[in-house]
Amino acid sequence: GAGVSQSPSNKVTEKGKDVELRCDPISGHTALYWYRQSLGQGLEFLIYFQGNSAPDKSGLPSDRFSAERTGGSVSTLTIQRTQQEDSAVYLCASSLGGATDQYFGAGTRLSVL
Amino acid sequence: KQEVTQIPAALSVPEGENLVLNCSFTDSAIYNLQWFRQDPGKGLTSLLLIQSSQREQTSGRLNASLDKSSGRSTLYIAASQPGDSATYLCAGPKFSSGSARQLTFGSGTQLTVLP
Numbered sequence: 001g002a003g004v005s006q007s008p009s010n011k012v013t014e015k016g017k018d019v020e021l022r023c024d025p026i027s028g029h030t031a032l033y034w035y036r037q038s039l040g041q042g043l044e045f046l047i048y049f050q051g052n053s054a055p056d057k058s059g060l061p062s063d064r065f066s067a068e069r070t071g072g073s074v075s076t077l078t079i080q081r082t083q084q085e086d087s088a089v090y091l092c093a094s095s096l097g098g099a100t101d102q103y104f105g106a107g108t109r110l111s112v113l
Numbered sequence: 114k115q116e117v118t119q120i121p122a123a124l125s126v127p128e129g130e131n132l133v134l135n136c137s138f139t140d141s142a143i144y145n146l147q148w149f150r151q152d153p154g155k156g157l158t159s160l161l162l163i164q165s166s167q168r169e170q171t172s173g174r175l176n177a178s179l180d181k182s183s184g185r186s187t188l189y190i191a192a193s194q195p196g197d198s199a200t201y202l203c204a205g206p207k208f209s210s211g212s213a214r215q216l217t218f219g220s221g222t223q224l225t226v227l228p
Contacts, residue, residue, distance in 0.1 A: 004156075033215055043218040045207060056215065091156055095214070101147065102216065104157040 002026075004105035006092050012111045013082055021077045021108045025094030032075050033095075033102060034067055038088040046090075049075065050097075082112045115140045115205050119219035126193055127227050134188040134222045136203035141181045147216070148177050148188050149202045157202065160188070193226045200224070 005024040034046040045059040093102040204216040
């Protein structure tokens with residue numbers, strides 16, 4: 001595709017519900033990253049996929065967060081039993097490899113009521 | 114582990130002025146440094162990427178420099194325009210070695226260019 005695509009662009013959910021956020025990286029990009037941007041917290045790394053290697057999950061804030069990447073392309077970030085502090089913009093990025101420019105999607109704005 | 118700091122948090126300048134945004138980092142073995150722009154409610158747009166072997170990169174009115182020894186990078190914007198108003202973020206890889214390249218971001222500088 002022309003760029004990194006994320007869906008939905010906005011998601012409002014009730015506390016305790018599960019949500020799934022989707023990321024379509026740029027075609028051919030082997031690396032995919034998830035970040036979270038919270039008010040007052042700035043941008044923080046969540047998880048990183050590179051090719052067929054095991055993902056680096058070191059940034060996931062709790063075990064309620066998980067992500068998968070199917071077929072080396074589309075990725076889904078799942079948040080279980082959402083809490084109000086999960087409210088943030090979730091950004092996905094992809095790159096040709098770990099050393100090159102990261103290209104970001106427009107993000108999914110998650111609001112947990 | 115890399116830490117990135119940006120000062121000032123906000124900057125307001127009249128149109129036409131040249132300006133410099135500052136970024137500092139703690140690990141001088143930084144692999145590369147990337148400058149982004151973020152408009153309200155939007156994602157990040159990559160502006161410039163400087164590899165560790167480079168000292169600067171230029172794109173149009175933008176020039177970014179990298180000084181690894183002092184742990185500093187600057188983004189110079191020439192002849193600023195109201196359309197340059199946005200938040201500017203710098204970021205470097207979280208770790209200086211290994212294959213992982215997840216980015217550590219500064220908190221950003223919110224730039225307003227007044228017409």
